Amino acid sequence: MSEQGNIALHTTNLHVGYKKGHQTQVLFEPLNIQLIQGELVCFMGSNGVGKTTLIKTLAGIYPPLGGSVTHQYPVAIVLTDKISGGLMTVRDLVTYGRYPHLNRWLTLQDQDHRLIDNALRLVHLQSIENKQLNQLSDGQLQMAMIAKALAQDTNMLLLDEPTAHLDLNNRVEIMNLLRTLAREEGKTILVATHELDLALQTADKIWLATQDQKIVEGMPETGAGWHL
Amino acid sequence: MKKSSPSLVLLFLTTGLGVLFLTNISLGSVSIPIKEILRALFSDTGTASEILWQFRLPKALTCILAGSALATGGLLMQTLFRNPMAGPDVLGLTSGASLFVALLLMAGQYSGLAFIQGPWSVALAASLGGATVFILIIGIARYVQDNTALLIVGLMISAATSSVVSVLQFTSQANDLQTFMIWMLGSVGSTNWSEIIVLALIVVAGLAISMTMIKALNGMLLGESYAVSLGINIKQGRIIIVLITGMMVGAVTAFCGPIAFVGLAVPHLVRLILPTTNHKTLLPAVCLGGATLLLLCDILAQLPGSTQVLPLNAITSLIGAPIVIWMVIKAKRISV
Structure with missing residues (x-):
């Protein structure tokens, strides 16, 4: 794996947070982080640390409070x-995935x-494509949401806790799917998750949001763990 | 679940609308054979054509316009608030309209507004009342994210305006009270051609604009974040949808009084025969469904074979309530 791949996304002194009334709540120190094309990065950190806010800011849903996000791709x-x-x-x-086009x-x-x-x-849902959402299991619904994102045909996927509330089989299946997408389709994937075990086994890199408002980047234990 | 093809359902609804339209204009206190009706449609001489052009056609056309506008308004509100219980009457729009009309008709002698009474000023008061409540609801919706909470706010606004209305009723004179009560019962039979033209312009414009908003409407079902990520301008969409809903529902309430139930129920009835969430199919189906249902209610309100006419609101609720209850029991749940 090359460390010097193409940078798919990077931030410059990004201030992430939200405004509440007249007060501004900044969640992290100014961030200078990057995602390399084709990498699967697992983003870990305790609840409430600001993972969702960061993901939504990276995706352009929330405006940055300062600094900037630059993506190479949609x-x-x-x-x-x-x-x-x-x-x-x-x-x-x-079909919603096609709406931008x-x-x-x-x-x-x-x-x-x-x-x-x-x-x-890709998510193995062809056989139930005409089923209604209220007839699906939680795992199937999550797979359908991932399929919606895949239909957008972007090179980058940002996922916020896609494995929450799912049983072990579904959690493993989703993480494996994301790894396959990164390896075989060359997609750049950032996934917020609490699954340390699965993250160590599937991720190329781990981001850890710490209590002192930093994001520490690390490599999962090398060698072991690529085979489930 | 069995699938119904959208185009088949639309064809069925269009046929139903046509049949009910002809039935509607051939029924009334004077019985005119259908042959005579068809002849009178294309001529302007004779008693039959006078009855038809003066009374029955305006009423049937008002039914179609009011029914499609209210049903579409209900669908737009359910999507906007992502809440199956949303509808013009539930969120207090019609009670806002009622309050303003009550103020005009019954408090006229105190406020010095008595001199401007007339059908057009009632229409204006109803539109202003509906718009005021709608703007209030939208304003509160910016602070209250929870849809159930918003619905409770709507119900409270309804309750508050209703109590003001009842105080006005209690203190007003018999004549004014009667004028107001008749307006409250809802009627599609009191519109003249110039009013119908105004109503038609507003309703057709509203329906046409809503058809150009299907992307934003579908996007709203996924919530704001997803919609933004799909490149949908949801803020602009929300404003346009609020405006056209307020305009259509306001106009209908202005000319026909507060017609209950149609806005809330028709979208659900349509989803029952056509289970979809795609507004490309839902909008035309709900529009046709609303027109069909109100024509049917009006036929029943005329009590075929008699000279009596029942108030329209009594019929819409009397038919509507059991259908919705049956539907909820059968489906066990109800969704947007």
Whole structure:
């Protein structure tokens, strides 16, 4: 693995946080971090430390309080936000991934159908593409959300705790899928997670959000752990 | 779950609308054979055509406009608030309109507004009242993120305005009270052609604009963060949807009074036969469904075969409430 790959995303003195009334709450020290193309980075840290805020800032959903985020590519995200629309089919949800490329009448081209099919295939949901979301298990729903992000056909994925509330099988399956996507599709992936074991086994790098408002980058134990 | 093809459902609804439209204009206190109706549609002489053009066509057209506007307004509000219970009457829009109309009709002698009474000023008061409550709700929605909390705020606004209205009713004179009560019962039969043209312009514009907003509407179901990440301008979309909903519901309430139930129930009835969340299909289906349902309610309100006419609101709620209860029991849950 080369350490000197292309930089897919980097931040310059990024101030991450939020405004509450007239007060500004900054969550981290000014950040100068980077993601290398094709890497799977696991982002760890205790609850409330600001992982979600950082991910949303990197994705451009929240404005930075200072400094800047520079991406080489558009970003697709998987969040913990609840979505409405229990009657929505899996395919309809994945179709959302194509929205940035569709006109206001949402006319799908062959290319869009192909990318949706491909996303469904990658997460193994083709057989239930017409099922409604309220009929899915938590694991299937999470896979469908990942498929939506994949259908966006971006080189970068940011995921906020995609394995939360899932059983071990599903957690392993999702982390393996992310590793495959990074290895085989060359996607740059940042995933916030609490799964230390799985992170050590799958990640190329680990980011640790510490209590003193820093993000420490480290390598998972080398050698062991690449085989589950 | 069995699948119904969207185009088949739309075809079915369009046919139903056509049949009910013809049925609606052929029924009334004077019985006119259907042949005569069809002839009168294309001529302007004779008693039949006078009845048709003066009374029945305006009423049937008002039904179609009001039904589609209220149902679409209900769908837009359910999507906007991501809440299956949202609707013009639930969130206090119609009670806001009622309050302003009550102030105009019953407090006129105190406020010195008595001289401006008339159908157009009632319409203006209703629109202003609906818009005021809607702006209030949207303002509160910026601070209250929780949709259930917002719904409770809406119900409280309804309760507060209703109590002011009842105080006004208690202290007002019999004549004014009667004018107000008749407006409150809802009616599609009192609109003249110039009012229908105004209503039609507002409703058609509202429906057309909402059809251009399907991307934003679909995006709202995923919530703001996802919508932003998909390149949807959700803030702009929200403002436009609020404006067109307020405009359409306000206009209908202005001319027809507060018509209950249609806005809340039609989107759910449509989702029952056409289980989808894609507004590209939902919007036209809900629009047709609302028009069809209000035509049907109006036919029933005329009590076919008699000269009596029941208040429209009695019928919409009487048919509507059991359908919604049955639907909730059958589906065990209800979603946006």
